[in-house]
Amino acid sequence: MKDKLIEFVSIQLDKDLKEPLYVQLYEQIKLMIKQHLLSPGYKLPAVRNLAQNLQVNPSTVVNAYKELEKNGFIFSKRGSGSYVAEQVINTIDELEENNHIPIDLTDDLKILQGQKNVINMSTISLNPDMISIETFKQVVNKILERDKGYAFTYQDSQGYLPLRQSITQELAKKRINTTPEYIQIISGAQQGIDIVARAILKHGDIVFVENPTYPGAIAAFRSCGAKIIDIKLTKEGIDLVDLENKLRKFRPKLIYVMPNIQNPTGISYTKANCRRLMGLARFYNAYILEDDYISGLCYQEKSPIPLKAYDTDDRVIYIRSLSKIFMPGLRLAYLIMPQVLAQTLLNVKHISDIATSGLTQRVFDYYLREGLWQEHLNSIRSVYKTQFEFALRMAKKYLPKDIDYLKPQGGLSLWLNLPDRLNASEIIEKARNEGVIICDGAPFFVRNAPNKQIRLSFATLSLAEINTGIKIIQNITKD
Amino acid sequence: MKDKLIEFVSIQLDKDLKEPLYVQLYEQIKLMIKQHLLSPGYKLPAVRNLAQNLQVNPSTVVNAYKELEKNGFIFSKRGSGSYVAEQVINTIDELEENNHIPIDLTDDLKILQGQKNVINMSTISLNPDMISIETFKQVVNKILERDKGYAFTYQDSQGYLPLRQSITQELAKKRINTTPEYIQIISGAQQGIDIVARAILKHGDIVFVENPTYPGAIAAFRSCGAKIIDIKLTKEGIDLVDLENKLRKFRPKLIYVMPNIQNPTGISYTKANCRRLMGLARFYNAYILEDDYISGLCYQEKSPIPLKAYDTDDRVIYIRSLSKIFMPGLRLAYLIMPQVLAQTLLNVKHISDIATSGLTQRVFDYYLREGLWQEHLNSIRSVYKTQFEFALRMAKKYLPKDIDYLKPQGGLSLWLNLPDRLNASEIIEKARNEGVIICDGAPFFVRNAPNKQIRLSFATLSLAEINTGIKIIQNITKD
Numbered sequence: 007m008k009d010k011l012i013e014f015v016s017i018q019l020d021k022d023l024k025e026p027l028y029v030q031l032y033e034q035i036k037l038m039i040k041q042h043l044l045s046p047g048y049k050l051p052a053v054r055n056l057a058q059n060l061q062v063n064p065s066t067v068v069n070a071y072k073e074l075e076k077n078g079f080i081f082s083k084r085g086s087g088s089y090v091a092e093q094v095i096n097t098i099d100e101l102e103e104n105n106h107i108p109i110d111l112t113d114d115l116k117i118l119q120g121q122k123n124v125i126n127m128s129t130i131s132l133n134p135d136m137i138s139i140e141t142f143k144q145v146v147n148k149i150l151e152r153d154k155g156y157a158f159t160y161q162d163s164q165g166y167l168p169l170r171q172s173i174t175q176e177l178a179k180k181r182i183n184t185t186p187e188y189i190q191i192i193s194g195a196q197q198g199i200d201i202v203a204r205a206i207l208k209h210g211d212i213v214f215v216e217n218p219t220y221p222g223a224i225a226a227f228r229s230c231g232a233k234i235i236d237i238k239l240t241k242e243g244i245d246l247v248d249l250e251n252k253l254r255k256f257r258p259k260l261i262y263v264m265p266n267i268q269n270p271t272g273i274s275y276t277k278a279n280c281r282r283l284m285g286l287a288r289f290y291n292a293y294i295l296e297d298d299y300i301s302g303l304c305y306q307e308k309s310p311i312p313l314k315a316y317d318t319d320d321r322v323i324y325i326r327s328l329s330k331i332f333m334p335g336l337r338l339a340y341l342i343m344p345q346v347l348a349q350t351l352l353n354v355k356h357i358s359d360i361a362t363s364g365l366t367q368r369v370f371d372y373y374l375r376e377g378l379w380q381e382h383l384n385s386i387r388s389v390y391k392t393q394f395e396f397a398l399r400m401a402k403k404y405l406p407k408d409i410d411y412l413k414p415q416g417g418l419s420l421w422l423n424l425p426d427r428l429n430a431s432e433i434i435e436k437a438r439n440e441g442v443i444i445c446d447g448a449p450f451f452v453r454n455a456p457n458k459q460i461r462l463s464f465a466t467l468s469l470a471e472i473n474t475g476i477k478i479i480q481n482i483t484k485d
Numbered sequence: 486m487k488d489k490l491i492e493f494v495s496i497q498l499d500k501d502l503k504e505p506l507y508v509q510l511y512e513q514i515k516l517m518i519k520q521h522l523l524s525p526g527y528k529l530p531a532v533r534n535l536a537q538n539l540q541v542n543p544s545t546v547v548n549a550y551k552e553l554e555k556n557g558f559i560f561s562k563r564g565s566g567s568y569v570a571e572q573v574i575n576t577i578d579e580l581e582e583n584n585h586i587p588i589d590l591t592d593d594l595k596i597l598q599g600q601k602n603v604i605n606m607s608t609i610s611l612n613p614d615m616i617s618i619e620t621f622k623q624v625v626n627k628i629l630e631r632d633k634g635y636a637f638t639y640q641d642s643q644g645y646l647p648l649r650q651s652i653t654q655e656l657a658k659k660r661i662n663t664t665p666e667y668i669q670i671i672s673g674a675q676q677g678i679d680i681v682a683r684a685i686l687k688h689g690d691i692v693f694v695e696n697p698t699y700p701g702a703i704a705a706f707r708s709c710g711a712k713i714i715d716i717k718l719t720k721e722g723i724d725l726v727d728l729e730n731k732l733r734k735f736r737p738k739l740i741y742v743m744p745n746i747q748n749p750t751g752i753s754y755t756k757a758n759c760r761r762l763m764g765l766a767r768f769y770n771a772y773i774l775e776d777d778y779i780s781g782l783c784y785q786e787k788s789p790i791p792l793k794a795y796d797t798d799d800r801v802i803y804i805r806s807l808s809k810i811f812m813p814g815l816r817l818a819y820l821i822m823p824q825v826l827a828q829t830l831l832n833v834k835h836i837s838d839i840a841t842s843g844l845t846q847r848v849f850d851y852y853l854r855e856g857l858w859q860e861h862l863n864s865i866r867s868v869y870k871t872q873f874e875f876a877l878r879m880a881k882k883y884l885p886k887d888i889d890y891l892k893p894q895g896g897l898s899l900w901l902n903l904p905d906r907l908n909a910s911e912i913i914e915k916a917r918n919e920g921v922i923i924c925d926g927a928p929f930f931v932r933n934a935p936n937k938q939i940r941l942s943f944a945t946l947s948l949a950e951i952n953t954g955i956k957i958i959q960n961i962t963k964d
Contacts, residue, residue, distance in 0.1 A: 048828050134634025142637075143629050150622050155613025158621075158812035193672055193816075197838040204708070209688075225836050229683070333637035335843035337672075349527050357704050359676040363842055364814035 011051050011059050018233060018453070019060060027062055028069035033454060035070060039079050039090055040448055050080060050088040125475040126466055128445040130418045133466045136386060137332055141378060142369075149368045161364035163356045165191025165340070169371035173328075173340055176374060181315040182324070184342050190351055193362045194337040195297060198325040200226045201358060202260075202295055202341070205350045207232045212258040216244065218450030218459070220269050220297065223262055232259075236452045239268065241412060243275030246282050253290040260293045266301040266310040270450045270461050271421045272414025274310060284316045293344070298326040302383050304416035305391040320344040328370050332382050338366050390418065390465075397464045397472050404480040419463035421447070428483055430457045436482045442475050490530050490538050497712060497932070498539060506541055507548035512933055514549060518558050518569055519927050529559060529567040604954040605945055607924040609897045612945045615865055616811055620857060621848075628847045640843035642835045644670025644819070648850035652807075652819055655853060660794040661803070663821050669830055672841045673816040674776060677804040679705040680837060681739075681774055681820070684829045686711045691737040695723065697929030697938070699748050699776065702741055711738075715931045718747065720891060722754030725761050732769040739772045745780040745789040749929045749940050750900045751893025753789060763795045772823070777805040781862050783895035784870040799823040807849050811861050817845050869897065869944075876943045876951050883959040898942035900926070907962055909936045915961045921954050 017034050019027050038044045050056070053071065057064040071088050074080045082088045149157055164170070170186035177184055192198045199222065207213065209231030215223065217236030227234055235256055238245035244263065252258075263283070265275040275283070287294050296313045304310050314324040327339040343351050355361075373379040398413060401420060405411075408425035424430060434444050447459025462479070464472050496513050498506050517523045529535070532550065536543040550567050553559045561567045628636055643649070649665035656663055671677045678701065686692065688710030694702065696715030706713055714735055717724035723742065731737075742762070744754040754762070766773050775792045783789050793803040806818040822830050834840075852858040877892060880899060884890075887904040903909060913923050926938025941958070943951050 045828060045831075131638055132634075134638050137634040137637050139629050139633055139636075143626055146625055147622055150618050154618055155611075155616040157814070158616055158808075159610055159613050159814045161814050193838045193842075196836070200837055222836070222839070225832075229833070229836050329637075335636070335638045335640050335840070337838060337840070337842050349524065352524075353704075354708070357675070357701070357708050358679055358837060359672045359816060360701070361814070361816070363672075363816050363845060366842060366845075 011056065014051065014056060014059060017060060019062060019066075028066045028073065030453075031060070031062075031066060031070035032073040035074060036077070036079055037448065037451075037453070037455065040446070044090045046090050048090040050090065052087060123441045124443060125441060125471045125478075126443045127462045127464065127475050128443040130463045130465045131334060132332060132386070136389065138382065141382075142333075145369055145372050145378070146365075149365070149372060153368060157365045157368055159364065161191075161361040161367060163361045164352055165189065165362065166364060166367040166371060169367045169374070170340075172371050172374040177342070180309070180312055182312060182342070188343045188345065188348060190341050190343055190348075190355055191362050191367060192325075192339050192341060192355065193359060195299070195325050195327045195330065195339045196222050196226070197337075197358065198339055198341045199223050199262075199295065199297065200229075201351060201354045202323055202325075203227050203230045203232070204358075205347060205354045206259060206293060211260075212256045214249070214252065214256075214258045214261040214292070215452060216263055216268060217452060218270055218447065219262065219452070220264070220299070221449045223297070224452060227260075227262070234452050237261075239271060239273055241273060243273065243279030244283055246279070246286070249283070250286055253286055253292070257290060258292050260295055261287060262295045262297065263313065264297045264299045265313045266298060267304060267414055267417045269297075269299050269417075270419070270445075270447065270459075272412050272417055272419070274415045275313070277311075280311075280313050280316050283313070284318075284322075287321055288319060292321075293347075294322045296322050296324045298324060300331065300417050302331050303387055303390060303418065305387065305394055306415050310415065314342060320346070323347070328374075328379070329366075332386055336366050336370075338362065338370055393464050393467070393469065393472065394418075396469050397462070397476070400473055400476040401462075404476050406480070406483050406485055408485075409483060418465040419445075419461050422460050422462060424458045424460070424483075427485070428458075430460050433460060433479070433482055437479060440478045440482070442478050444479075490535065493530065493535060493538060496539060498541060498545075507545045507552070509932070510539070510541075510545060510549035511552040514553060515556070515558055516927065516930070516932070516934065518553075519925065523569045525569050527569040529569070531566060602920045603922060604920060604950045604957075605922045606941045606943065606954050607922045609942045609944045610813060611811055611865070615868065617861065620861075621812075624848050624851050624857070625844075628844070628851060632847060636844045636847055638843065640670075640840040640846060642840045643831055644668065644841065645843060645846040645850060648846045648853070649819075651850050651853040656821070659788070659791055661791060661821070667822045667824065667827060669820050669822055669827075669834055670841050670846060671804075671818050671820060671834065672838060674778070674804050674806045674809065674818045675701050675705070676816075676837065677818055677820045678702050678741075678774065678776065679708075680830060680833045681802055681804075682706050682709045682711070683837075684826060684833045685738060685772060690739075691735045693728070693731065693735075693737045693740040693771075694931060695742055695747060696931060697749055697926065698741065698931070699743070699778070700928045702776070703931060706739075706741070713931050716740075718750060718752055720752060722752065722758030723762055725758070725765070728762070729765055732765055732771070736769060737771050739774055740766060741774045741776065742792065743776045743778045744792045745777060746783060746893055746896045748776075748778050748896075749898070749924075749926065749938075751891055751896050751898070753894045754792070756790075759790075759792050759795050762792070763797070763801075766800060767798060771800070772826075773801045775801050775803045777803060779810065779896050781810050782866055782869060782897065784866065784873060785894050789894065793821060799825070802826070807853075807858070808845075811865055815845050815849075817841065817849055872943050872946070872948065872951065873897075875948050876941070876955070879952055879955040880941075883955050885959070885962050885964055887964075888962060897944040898924075898940050901939050901941060903937045903939070903962075906964070907937075909939050912939060912958070912961055916958060919957045919961070921957050923958075 019030050053064050053067045057067045075082060078091055080088050081091045167186060169191060170189040173189050174184055174186050192201065203226045207230040211232050212235060213227045213232045214235050214237050216239050224234060235252055237252060238248040265280060267274055298312050301310045312324060314322045321344060323344060324342040325339060329336040329338040397420060410423040411420050430446055434446055437444050445461040447461060448455035498509050532543050532546045536546045554561060557570055559567045560570045646665060648670060649668040652668050653663055653665050671680065682705045686709040690711050691714060692706045692711045693714050693716050695718050703713060714731055716731060717727040744759060746753055777791055780789045791803060793801045800823060802823060803821040804818060808815040808817040876899060889902040890899050909926055913925055916923050924940040926940060927934035
């Protein structure tokens with residue numbers, strides 16, 4: 007029985023590029039391995055099968071596999087096929103969490119406890135000790151008292167109405183006017199991206215993404231067979247020249263952006279950039295998917311305005327997580343649906359999982375209504391602001407001057423651009439030998455990752471650990 | 486901007502059938518409206534657009550729309566298009582819950598309180614009063630004490646390992662031997678069906694389903710562009726002659742079945758039927774998706790053996806809900822993955838929503854480990870057994886002899902086959918006028934619903950209400 011090569015459906019090979027096809031294929035499979043889309047022990051498709059799927063000559067696949075084997079990404083068993091190899095570093099490597107990519111922190115803890123000196127600058131998940139268990143307990147108990155068995159019954163597919171009302175009120179503070187009928191409750195931001203992809207993308211449709219961008223979005227778009235085009239970023243936001251050139255050429259169905267504290271770069275779009283982006287999307291008639299990834303952790307006086315607030319003709323689909331910053335494992339987010347897409351999005355949500363946990367929705371509704379959500383966010387923000395500012399000071403003090411980084415308006419990490427003399431993969435390996443785990447920038451690129459970016463996060467670190475970690479990186483990177 | 490007509494992608498029109506194409510189209514759109522896949526106010530696609538999508542003559546669509554309008558399913562606004570009409574009965578109609586199709590029970594309660602005498606024989610959701618809130622509270626509090634902030638962190642995409650271990654132990658009791666590495670935790674059974682569909686079905690692939698079957702599965706298969714073929718059921722299980730004839734002809738990729746207390750018919754496959762089904766699947770090389778829908782509510786001495794226990798060559802994907810019977814709104818289920826599909830299923834789960842709520846997983850792990858899950862199930866089962874036997878007695882006593890129904894081994898409903906002299910839609914309407922809500926059988930058919938089936942459920946009723954409800958049906962249906 008031949009299974010659909012779902013992991014490979016959206017590999018894009020372009021004969022017009024200078025790079026030979028087999029190198030393109032090599033790079034893309036390598037990235038899939040690095041992104042853990044293909045795990046150690048995974049059996050790669052037979053050459054003939056993959057070649058047929060990609061409509062290339064079998065020799066292209068043979069050469070790509072050879073290159074992968076030479077570089078240790080795969081191994082072959084005589085007469086049995088090729089398999090993804092265990093990657094060089096194993097237990098510690100599993101700590102590398104690429105943004106949303108989940109790991110079982112209980113397991114991590116065990117590993118960490120066995121390796122006391124590890125400084126994990128890779129994870130951007132919150133330090134679990136910062137969550138107020140007491141408040142949560144009280145809220146759950148109150149909800150159970152109040153709603154009894156109804157807290158466990160099926161929820162409306164669109165979401166618990168009181169929660170949708172609370173969200174609408176929160177949004178008004180961010181200059182977004184909408185009504186509960188256009189709010190769809192979802193089980194985390196990733197589900198939102200997936201639902202949007204399934205609702206509007208056909209096989210072969212084009213999606214624009216920022217370069218670099220969130221790998222979970224790339225995977226969702228690819229699973230619908232979409233072609234992905236990456237758009238450059240500048241310090242002001244999306245590169246408008248690159249965007250307009252490509253809009254003219256490719257006419258995308260969807261543009262996926264994170265305009266506030268972009269992941270992974272930390273860039274925030276200026277107001278002018280937002281307005282221009284909206285104008286271009288209107289002119290070229292594309293939907294925009296705004297992933298308001300982490301704007302709750304902005305450390306500026308004024309909280310950032312979402313792109314959705316600039317949306318005058320209902321073309322921005324806005325996704326925001328309610329749980330991410332302090333209870334990511336609870337999987338609760340929402341999206342604002344353009345009127346014309348509402349019914350389709352509702353249908354896809356229903357097919358996906360019928361509805362999001364009613365109990366979780368009721369709990370978060372209570373958090374929002376009673377001001378507890380904002381209170382938590384404020385307390386977490388003030389802790390992280392200190393860490394953030396400390397991390398920036400340490401970076402300024404210790405990092406070599408030719409390592410370039412932006413000062414983001416918020417978030418939990420710094421995105422470093424390395425000079426010619428340094429390579430990301432080497433630094434990551436050296437740092438690991440010193441007990442510091444760093445996130446590789448490669449998985450955030452749609453293709454041809456330049457091996458010049460790393461992300462330093464401080465989500466679970468003490469100030470002392472930030473200090474030690476950055477000093478170790480100083481030692482490794484100094485001229 | 487033209488959106489993909491996702492609701493319509495998998496309409497199947499067959500020129501070889503006697504029925505004209507426009508009638509086929511009429512029937513299928515009617516069903517979608519009845520299944521609430523298209524809601525009141527939904528704007529139907531323009532004639533030209535739908536005709537193009539379905540590759541039929543525009544006049545086929547025009548005639549189907551005319552027929553839909555004549556029968557009150559849609560209405561047209563001059564110069565603006567056609568819209569789905571409010572269905573005849575509204576507030577009460579919303580109570581009609583087709584199996585998994587969710588409704589906000591808090592809202593229902595309000596409606597019910599306003600209409601004291603309504604007897605809802607439609608819902609198969611549990612009576613919320615039967616859930617032990619105290620136990621749940623204690624468990625949540627214990628988990629929060631034990632795991633603290635880790636209860637809120639990202640869970641491994643495959644699921645919380647201790648829970649996968651608990652499930653493996655439960656399965657051994659049902660003669661299924663597997664290991665935690667082949668268990669995938671999912672956010673409810675619907676997500677499982679959807680993930681399986683996305684992992685193995687390509688556009689145009691063929692899926693076999695029982696006739697009638699669960700509408701949520703039909704929707705998931707259709708959303709992948711699969712063609713759906715329905716297989717007859719007998720009182721012993723799947724109709725093996727019909728199955729083999731169609732296997733020979735269509736070579737499906739997947740066969741979707743509910744071998745124990747099938748939904749909606751209540752049929753349970755005999756052992757011989759299970760063995761033969763496995764043999765045929767092996768010979769014709771198809772995967773089987775077993776939806777173990779409600780076997781926990783079997784009232785026989787011996788608990789039913791899943792089809793998966795007969796699976797000698799790893800071709801059955803088994804789905805079971807952990808939350809459905811007593812906390813359906815919490816959305817927790819699992820699937821057993823054939824080895825060859827495991828990696829693909831994991832990838833699709835990750836794209837869908839990264840992971841299922843870690844807190845919910847930890848809570849249910851505790852329920853399983855401490856025997857609380859089994860305890861709850863036992864107590865609920867004994868209550869429902871009484872109701873079930875009472876409903877059967879009342880049905881035998883009051884229903885006309887020409888109404889045919891099976892005595893199922895368990896579950897929460899009876900599936901009635903009406904004689905020629907009666908029509909489902911008429912009975913439903915008359916019953917509604919008397920304050921009794923009945924579930925129409927039509928949405929459970931892939932196409933050409935015969936208008937001869939209704940489902941009577943007693944999930945939320947007292948014995949007195951069961952008595953009254955069945956007597957009212959007696960009055961409506963008597964010769």
